[in-house]
Amino acid sequence: MPFQTPPPTLQYAKLTFPTPHVLLVTLSRPKQLNCINTAGHHELHAVWEWMDAEPDLRVGVLTGEGRAFCAGADLKEWNDTANSNSQAQSQSQPQSPSQQRTTPSTGFGGLSRRSGKKPLICAVNGLCLGGGCEMVVNADVVIAAQDAFFGFPEVQRGVVAWAGALPRVVRTIGRQRALEMVLTGRRVSAEEAERWGFVNEVVPGNGQGGGGDAVVKRAVEVAGVIAANSPDAVVVSREGVKLGWEGVGAEDASRLLLDGWAKRLNDGENIKEGLRAFVEKRAPRWVDSKL
Incomplete structure (x- = not known):
């Protein structure tokens, strides 16, 4: 497939082109449940920017490898950063805002605050928590495996979903449901999320097969329908x-x-x-x- 510019080089995700005009991005840290670290955020931001600028691409699909879509932020890296910041403060070496920023201006995975130009579908193949859920909130279409589930467990770790989901999720599922999710941290099943309007479609079967499973196949089908339009x-x-x-x-x-x-x-x-x-x-x- 000829492109005007080559795709970004990625370490933490894989790019494929399953059907004409469709880009499939697969998060590829299965042992870490596809948690996204600082470098991963900026990689994904570059991918979505490239997709928007590339004339031949019309729709993007995001999924995860293994049993998770995305379990959120890399908490080990977050802990190391917090300790480093604490040490810098104790030594009177305050960090600049640019040093403190771990995500691009487009948010978690370059998606949770993305405006963008072209539609992006999330194919949620399994566990979807924290920042993973923040990305889904700002997706254009959400297709979920039957055994997928969603949650904002940040309050259980003393952190907050800073990346844009809080003011957005209330517009999707309403104030009371949004507050239930973010204040309790409970996990919501794919079927419940579909009833709430958080998910467009639930695909029967096991979603743990990763990039080649039924949920990705269905998401690519939907992407193909969109890509066939003007x-x-x-x-x-x-x-x-x-x-x-x-x-x-x-x-x-x-x-x-x-x-x-x-x-x-x-x-x-x-x-x-x-x-x-x-x-x-x-x-x-x-x-x-x-x-």
Whole structure:
């Protein structure tokens, strides 16, 4: 598959391209339950930036290798960092904000605060806790294995879900359910998460097979359906929903969408191709988005 720029070099994840225009990213620290360390956060940030900039890619899928999607932050690294910070403070050597930052501006895994341009699907193949759950909260579509479960156990470790999920999860599942999750730290099953609107679809069967299991297969199928649509229309439609979800009023969001995107969409090749294909009763032949 030809790309304008080569994909980032990764140590803690694997990149594959299972179907045209779809990027599959598999977290690859199975012995650590795919906990993400500082380097891993920045690797993933680079991947999503590359995906957004690469014309041939239209949808991303994120999953985990082994029995976990992602168990959150690398607490061993966090503990070492906390001890180092404590020692620096005792020696009157305060760290700068840039030294203290362990995640990029786009949040945990480059995803929990990502705005981005192209849709991203989480294929939750198993355990999904802490920062893993923060990534899922900000995903565009969530497909979960039947035996997957979700939780915010931060309060049980004396820490807080800083990476963007707290103000976002309440918009997805409501105040009381959000507070139940983040204040008790209890684990929520895939079926319960689906009832709450946290998960789009639950895939029957065991999700512990890793990157080749049924949940990934289903997520790639959904990604393929999205990728078969006009890439321009997908980008703009996602932006409209995102504006509303982020708290912009309906009329303000509509105006922002029209003012910022309508002319660019209408001047593009894909809207012309879609209308022409409809009239000619054939499948459209989309070109890569230039938005």
